[in-house]
Amino acid sequence: MRARAVALLDRHGVAVNHPQAVERLRAAGCRVDAGDKRVRIPAELTTEAVAAAPRSITLCGKDPRHDLRLPRADGTFWMRTGTGAHGFIEPHTSAYRKLVLDDVRTIATLADTLSEVGFIAHPFVNGVPEVTADVHGLGTLLAYSTKHNWIQPYGTENIAYLLRLAALTAGGEAALRARPIVSCIVCSFTPLEFKTMDVEALIQCARLGVPIHACSLPTAGGTAPVTMPGTVLMAVAEILAMVVLAHVLGPGTPVIATPLIFCLDMRSGRSLQSSVEALAGASMAVQVMKRGFGLPTHTYGAGSDTPDIDGQSQAERALIAFLVGLAGADVLGGVGQLECATVFSPVQAVIDNELGAMARNYLRTAAIDDESLAWDDLLKLDPGGNFLATEHTLRHCRTGFAPAAFTRQARDAYEAAGRRDLAAQARDMLDGILRAHPARPVVDAATEAEMRRVIAGADAKIAG
Amino acid sequence: MAEDLDTRLDAIYDAVLAYEAGRAAELVRQETARGTGCQQILTDALIAAMDEVGDQFAEGRLFVPEMLMAAKAMKAGLEVLRPLLSATDAKPIGTIVIGTVHKDLHDIGKNLVGMMMEGGGLKVIDLGVDVPPDRFLAAAQEHRPDVIGLSALLTTTMPNMRKTVDMLRGVGYNGRIMVGGAPVNAAFAEAIGADGFAPDAPGAVKLARKFIGAADA
Numbered sequence: 022m023r024a025r026a027v028a029l030l031d032r033h034g035v036a037v038n039h040p041q042a043v044e045r046l047r048a049a050g051c052r053v054d055a056g057d058k059r060v061r062i063p064a065e066l067t068t069e070a071v072a073a074a075p076r077s078i079t080l081c082g083k084d085p086r087h088d089l090r091l092p093r094a095d096g097t098f099w100m101r102t103g104t105g106a107h108g109f110i111e112p113h114t115s116a117y118r119k120l121v122l123d124d125v126r127t128i129a130t131l132a133d134t135l136s137e138v139g140f141i142a143h144p145f146v147n148g149v150p151e152v153t154a155d156v157h158g159l160g161t162l163l164a165y166s167t168k169h170n171w172i173q174p175y176g177t178e179n180i181a182y183l184l185r186l187a188a189l190t191a192g193g194e195a196a197l198r199a200r201p202i203v204s205c206i207v208c209s210f211t212p213l214e215f216k217t218m219d220v221e222a223l224i225q226c227a228r229l230g231v232p233i234h235a236c237s238l239p240t241a242g243g244t245a246p247v248t249m250p251g252t253v254l255m256a257v258a259e260i261l262a263m264v265v266l267a268h269v270l271g272p273g274t275p276v277i278a279t280p281l282i283f284c285l286d287m288r289s290g291r292s293l294q295s296s297v298e299a300l301a302g303a304s305m306a307v308q309v310m311k312r313g314f315g316l317p318t319h320t321y322g323a324g325s326d327t328p329d330i331d332g333q334s335q336a337e338r339a340l341i342a343f344l345v346g347l348a349g350a351d352v353l354g355g356v357g358q359l360e361c362a363t364v365f366s367p368v369q370a371v372i373d374n375e376l377g378a379m380a381r382n383y384l385r386t387a388a389i390d391d392e393s394l395a396w397d398d399l400l401k402l403d404p405g406g407n408f409l410a411t412e413h414t415l416r417h418c419r420t421g422f423a424p425a426a427f428t429r430q431a432r433d434a435y436e437a438a439g440r441r442d443l444a445a446q447a448r449d450m451l452d453g454i455l456r457a458h459p460a461r462p463v464v465d466a467a468t469e470a471e472m473r474r475v476i477a478g479a480d481a482k483i484a485g
Numbered sequence: 486m487a488e489d490l491d492t493r494l495d496a497i498y499d500a501v502l503a504y505e506a507g508r509a510a511e512l513v514r515q516e517t518a519r520g521t522g523c524q525q526i527l528t529d530a531l532i533a534a535m536d537e538v539g540d541q542f543a544e545g546r547l548f549v550p551e552m553l554m555a556a557k558a559m560k561a562g563l564e565v566l567r568p569l570l571s572a573t574d575a576k577p578i579g580t581i582v583i584g585t586v587h588k589d590l591h592d593i594g595k596n597l598v599g600m601m602m603e604g605g606g607l608k609v610i611d612l613g614v615d616v617p618p619d620r621f622l623a624a625a626q627e628h629r630p631d632v633i634g635l636s637a638l639l640t641t642t643m644p645n646m647r648k649t650v651d652m653l654r655g656v657g658y659n660g661r662i663m664v665g666g667a668p669v670n671a672a673f674a675e676a677i678g679a680d681g682f683a684p685d686a687p688g689a690v691k692l693a694r695k696f697i698g699a700a701d702a
Contacts, residue, residue: 107640107668151644175641210590242550243593287548290594290685292667363640363668
């Protein structure tokens with residue numbers, strides 16, 4: 022797979038819709054026919070770019086206590102909230118409605134408190150000018166969360182405004198470069214093409230030292246081969262092409278390999294993120310990028326194709342978290358997302374946090390030593406004895422994972438409590454979190470006012 | 486001879502359902518050489534086969550790539566008929582202009598809808614991808630379609646559906662407008678003032694035919 026991905030870039034190449042970038046790639050040794058946008062990347066350049074790419078990356082929180090080191094020290098992962106959702110599931114009625122700016126404040130506040138969520142993405146905001154919805158969404162996230170934020174630009178012109186907001190929050194461009202409190206998604210346009218906006222985002226992020234999530238979103242059977250190894254090959258090749266782009270256009274830019282694998286449902290034509298094939302593909306792609314090329318990786322580690330917080334949702338997202346976690350993913354995205362990635366549910370986000378915590382506990386490798394084997398107690402064991410009252414049990418009785426949302430009630434207590442299910446428990450936890458943490462700006466009034474001016478400027482210039 | 490004709494039309498119908506484009510075209514060619522009316526071949530063999538394809542898809546028995554290959558076979562037969570249909574002044578049941586809206590470059594779904602629309606007996610004007618509202622408007626004025634179909638894959642380009650609908654309505658386009666694509670649903674269609682939404686390609690054909698008032702809608 023590694024050799025084929027490198028060979029695909031060498032023999033087929035990628036189309037790059039950015040003339041200046043094409044020129045710089047040509048100068049770096051790529052083969053470009055006159056007047057063509059197809060860039061064939063020699064294997065040596067790909068190898069050089071991969072070798073030069075940072076192996077560890079820090080995504081800084083606005084509060085340094087929320088800094089994220091990739092790979093995570095304990096070998097597990099961080100989670101991030103779903104991005105791009107335009108729908109919102111009301112916690113108490115489960116009714117679907119359009120996601121609005123106030124919901125971004127809810128997401129920011131909630132995600133700030135969720136232990137497993139390392140960073141926060143902005144959804145698609147309704148009720149503001151559509152073409153600057155990204156600027157409004159990021160502005161709110163930056164102002165209301167203390168964790169690292171993820172930028173997803175909707176247009177080429179928007180990139181500068183998004184980065185200006187980030188720099189304002191960080192305390193200036195130099196401060197942003199020193200502590201990148203944002204990272205940015207850069208996407209291929211599968212198959213094997215790059216749009217102007219994404220190349221421009223890469224260039225502007227590189228200038229400010231903002232890490233990029235090099236994202237390939239192939240759809241098996243649609244934009245990529247129907248057989249999953251072929252789709253994974255497509256994703257790996259596109260991500261490697263972005264590693265090369267970063268190496269040439271902004272040497273040293275941190276790149277997080279981000280394969281997001283979809284399948285076209287052959288029966289309906291819908292895009293699926295949680296089919297068996299998509300999960301297998303995501304795991305495969307993560308392994309190739311992480312173990313094959315040594316890069317930090319990020320993929321969906323939550324999410325479901327069902328529209329509601331139902332049993333299918335919990336089963337699919339549990340499978341995803343465990344599979345891609347085992348594959349070695351450093352970031353598990355998609356917290357709270359439903360119906361592929363188009364809807365956000367805060368109740369589901371609370372459950373995802375618990376599922377993520379369970380998966381991380383599972384993935385931690387147990388030390389095998391006298392203490393974990395309880396060797397001394399075993400040697401002292403009397404006939405008919407037990408371990409409940411030993412010093413060893415006392416020392417370790419709190420090290421097991423204690424769920425907050427999952428029930429362990431016996432039937433009588435369960436019936437007495439009105440048969441409350443996982444979603445009901447998560448809903449109560451959500452209410453408690455939002456009561457204890459009302460949405461409050463985390464930036465000072467002057468910065469917030471300046472951010473509002475930037476957003477208004479984007480509206481005037483882009484939305485017209 | 487009537488039974489023979491039925492058998493021969495059935496063979497064309499079967500060729501479409503077996504995804505055999507070459508055989509479908511050849512059988513249509515043979516049938517026109519015998520003097521069978523183009524409209525009869527179109528209606529009783531080709532469109533009938535695509536109706537069956539749509540039904541099988543709706544029941545989950547036929548998958549998308551199979552539907553696509555059947556549509557290609559149907560189109561091969563239709564290409565043989567097309568010049569003859571023009572010569573006899575036979576008219577399609579209606580005209581539809583389709584395109585993926587501004588800033589959206591995705592065309593797989595839109596192309597499938599286009600092929601199925603042709604299979605359903607409509608004349609299709611495909612404007613391609615990244616189509617700004619004024620190009621839809623120009624096409625509406627030039628072709629006077631019964632239906633305009635807007636496609637989008639991205640949530641970020643859905644607003645361009647509304648802009649296109651607003652522009653078309655603003656100049657008094659009085660045909661039907663339908664929308665489709667992964668992030669779109671019936672509520673969205675209604676909210677932006679479109680006349681309808683279909684979740685898949687056969688559904689889009691049924692809706693277009695219903696709008697036009699065609700049989701079997």
